[in-house]
Amino acid sequence: MTLLTAVAGLVLAGSSGAVDGTVIGRQLQKNVQLVYLEKVDVAEATKPTEGAVLDQKGNVYYPHVLPIVVGSTVKIQSSDPELHNVYAEKGTEVLFNSAMPAGSPPRNRTFEELGVVALSCSIHKEMSAFVVVLQNRFFAAPDKTGKFRIEGVPTGSYVLRIWGEKLDEATLQNKFEVKVPSEGSLPVEITVPAS
Amino acid sequence: MKILGSILATLAFVSLPVAASAKPASRPVKNIHLYVNDGEWSFADGNSTYIVGFVAWNEKFEAAPVGAKLPAPTVPSPTIRVTKGDEVHVFLHNAGHEHAGAKSAFKNVTHTIHFHGLDLVQAMDGVPGVPAEGLPEKFLSGVEVGQVFEYMFVAEEEGTYSYHCHVDSATHILLGMYGAFIVEGEKPNTIYGKKYDREYTLFFSEMDSVHNDAIAETGSYDMLKWKSDYFLLNGRIFTADLKNPLSTIADPKSVIKAKEGETVLLRLIAMGHSHTWAFHPHAYHMQVVGTDGRGLTSPYWKDTLPIVSGERYDVLVPILGKRNKVCMSCGMGAGISVAHDHNMGGMVSGGKYPRGGLTIFVVE
Numbered sequence: 001m002t003l004l005t006a007v008a009g010l011v012l013a014g015s016s017g018a019v020d021g022t023v024i025g026r027q028l029q030k031n032v033q034l035v036y037l038e039k040v041d042v043a044e045a046t047k048p049t050e051g052a053v054l055d056q057k058g059n060v061y062y063p064h065v066l067p068i069v070v071g072s073t074v075k076i077q078s079s080d081p082e083l084h085n086v087y088a089e090k091g092t093e094v095l096f097n098s099a100m101p102a103g104s105p106p107r108n109r110t111f112e113e114l115g116v117v118a119l120s121c122s123i124h125k126e127m128s129a130f131v132v133v134l135q136n137r138f139f140a141a142p143d144k145t146g147k148f149r150i151e152g153v154p155t156g157s158y159v160l161r162i163w164g165e166k167l168d169e170a171t172l173q174n175k176f177e178v179k180v181p182s183e184g185s186l187p188v189e190i191t192v193p194a195s
Numbered sequence: 196m197k198i199l200g201s202i203l204a205t206l207a208f209v210s211l212p213v214a215a216s217a218k219p220a221s222r223p224v225k226n227i228h229l230y231v232n233d234g235e236w237s238f239a240d241g242n243s244t245y246i247v248g249f250v251a252w253n254e255k256f257e258a259a260p261v262g263a264k265l266p267a268p269t270v271p272s273p274t275i276r277v278t279k280g281d282e283v284h285v286f287l288h289n290a291g292h293e294h295a296g297a298k299s300a301f302k303n304v305t306h307t308i309h310f311h312g313l314d315l316v317q318a319m320d321g322v323p324g325v326p327a328e329g330l331p332e333k334f335l336s337g338v339e340v341g342q343v344f345e346y347m348f349v350a351e352e353e354g355t356y357s358y359h360c361h362v363d364s365a366t367h368i369l370l371g372m373y374g375a376f377i378v379e380g381e382k383p384n385t386i387y388g389k390k391y392d393r394e395y396t397l398f399f400s401e402m403d404s405v406h407n408d409a410i411a412e413t414g415s416y417d418m419l420k421w422k423s424d425y426f427l428l429n430g431r432i433f434t435a436d437l438k439n440p441l442s443t444i445a446d447p448k449s450v451i452k453a454k455e456g457e458t459v460l461l462r463l464i465a466m467g468h469s470h471t472w473a474f475h476p477h478a479y480h481m482q483v484v485g486t487d488g489r490g491l492t493s494p495y496w497k498d499t500l501p502i503v504s505g506e507r508y509d510v511l512v513p514i515l516g517k518r519n520k521v522c523m524s525c526g527m528g529a530g531i532s533v534a535h536d537h538n539m540g541g542m543v544s545g546g547k548y549p550r551g552g553l554t555i556f557v558v559e
Binding site: 026030060125126 | 241243245408409412435436437546548549550
């Protein structure tokens with residue numbers, strides 16, 4: 001079995017710090033698309049994301065993964081000269097199904113609940129995207145080597161979570177404790193399954 | 196993780212089993228140098244996986260200079276072309292596996308080449324562990340890292356063949372260690388005496404990226420769990436994004452271009468785990484003129500052709516011009532039409548349809 005391990009270190013800058021981490025293991029590096037802090041009780045961190053746009057271009061959704069803070073409005077648009085429909089599902093619940101003929105104006109959709117909304121197109125089966133609705137703005141996408149950085153995190157203790165469209169439920173349930181101490185840095189080792 | 200670059204050519208030549216180089220002969224001699232190399236292979240959907248393949252230093256398959264950086268591996272490995280009657284000398288250099296993890300048991304494995312369909316004697320057949328006259332003891336288990344082995348044979352029958360590693364075949368083949376081996380007829384632009392204007396080789400294969408990555412990390416995998424997640428045509432998947440440079444339809448070797456009135460030879464080859472491909476051009480029937488390196492005395496017509504791992508089919512596709520027939524909506528004349536695997540399991544890669552073996556005919 002592949003050892004799924006991530007290592008994170010915390011670097012402070014005054015009353016806030018940056019979470020620097022590395023996802024370790026080829027499969028985990030490929031499949032973790034997002035890391036995020038589960039809950040941060042700072043009002044500024046929970047403001048809705050501004051200017052979120054989801055485009056359809058060349059039969060591809062851009063971006064493929066769109067993380068936003070809960071309550072954000074996403075402008076969904078199409079740059080394609082053909083018909084698409086934006087079919088949005090959260091689990092088994094269909095949130096909306098918007099037909100978007102060529103030249104149709106953008107649709108604004110507000111996401112009021114935490115969770116992952118899967119978007120597809122019934123006409124072009126390979127089109128897919130995910131809107132990941134989070135509690136706060138402290139999230140990051142690891143690069144191909146598994147490295148990630150979440151900046152400006154207030155001093156305190158947090159739970160780090162991982163997300164990826166191909167991760168199984170057991171892996172998604174892992175929780176990683178990270179601490180931003182008042183002084184210095186505190187390297188944290190994270191393993192999956194979480195230890 | 197994408198790994199770019201290549202590894203140093205290992206030229207620690209050891210004594211070769213019979214001769215260090217080809218001797219002059221009354222027949223034409225073709226020397227082919229193939230090097231084992233590993234690396235990362237990117238698919239059109241943004242994913243990538245570890246692969247191992249045979250690479251050529253240059254298009255002439257010449258020996259690499261000492262210390263030269265080898266090209267990165269591709270899927271499939273380079274196509275080898277010889278002519279019927281050639282005396283062929285293939286030098287297999289096991290240059291190692293630089294991109295396998297330091298703890299991977301795959302780091303120092305041996306390799307061989309099996310020339311699939313050429314009906315060779317055991318010493319030249321590439322199957323490890325079988326003693327044979329002319330096969331030195333030290334090559335019994337295959338060619339070790341840093342060593343070179345020379346395969347020799349005469350290409351006696353024209354047709355389409357393949358080559359692949361035969362060590363721990365399930366893993367080594369499925370990692371990508373295969374390529375096309377083509378024996379051309381003595382007359383150019385003919386196959387089994389039949390004329391053609393253009394030819395394309397369509398190599399169908401499949402991969403389990405989880406398996407490949409596990410081999411890179413640890414060198415082992417529970418093969419009962421092997422399950423294809425990528426179905427490849429010339430190493431690529433199709434994506435509807437017309438600008439995607441990794442899609443089959445961005446590959447000049449995979450897009451079949453022709454002009455009205457021409458005849459196109461398709462060399463269809465399959466290599467895989469358990470999938471059966473069902474190649475289906477939408478606008479044309481194919482005349483099967485040969486299979487598995489032999490011409491057919493009674494060619495036959497197909498619009499959907501099943502191909503299992505190891506098989507090869509040589510088919511001629513007449514591209515009729517509109518002037519040749521009066522009809523409505525006939526698939527002929529200038530235009531674009533699709534050709535794809537009609538077994539739908541093979542049209543899904545990375546969990547998405549239609550990202551499998553699909554290409555297009557572009558007729559001018």
